[in-house]
Ligand code: SF4
């Protein structure tokens with residue numbers, strides 16, 4: 136991790152330390168479904184991001200595998216952003232979109248039209264994206280996630296028509 140990434144990650148962690156997708160604890164809705172990952176579905180780590188959890192690799196990406204419990208201050212960046220991810224568009228604007236993993240596990244993503252998301256949280260996720268994009272490796276990482284997200288959306292749209 137570079138000095139610049141260390142500084143950015145510290146700021147992003149602080150930005151999202153106490154803010155959550157809803158004003159209430161959404162974990163009671165689903166039994167904390169997003170914390171029941173395994174070695175295949177751990178949380179994506181950003182470039183150089185360190186974690187106290189074990190780390191596995193999948194498709195060239197590093198994933199943190201936590202066992203379903205953590206100290207809040209130890210959460211990886213992806214956990215703080217979940218169920219969203221801030222993605223830089225080709226126009227340079229940051230768009231907050233559902234994390235691809237959320238479609239399988241998160242009721243807030245599956246029923247987004249009915250969810251009363253915290254505007255403050257969404258605003259902070261967008262600000263986090265802007266901060267992360269100040270680092271070239273993080274921007275490239277998020278651009279790759281954007282391309283994958285677009286492919287997943289295209290697939291979902293294709294199969295939902297059948
Ligand atoms: S799966 Fe979604 S609703 Fe459940 S705890 Fe995670 S973010 Fe909240």
Ligand code: SF4
Pocket residue numbers: 169170171172178201202203204205206209210211214
């Ligand atoms: S690190 Fe914490 S917040 Fe993230 S998936 Fe594990 S238990 Fe959930």
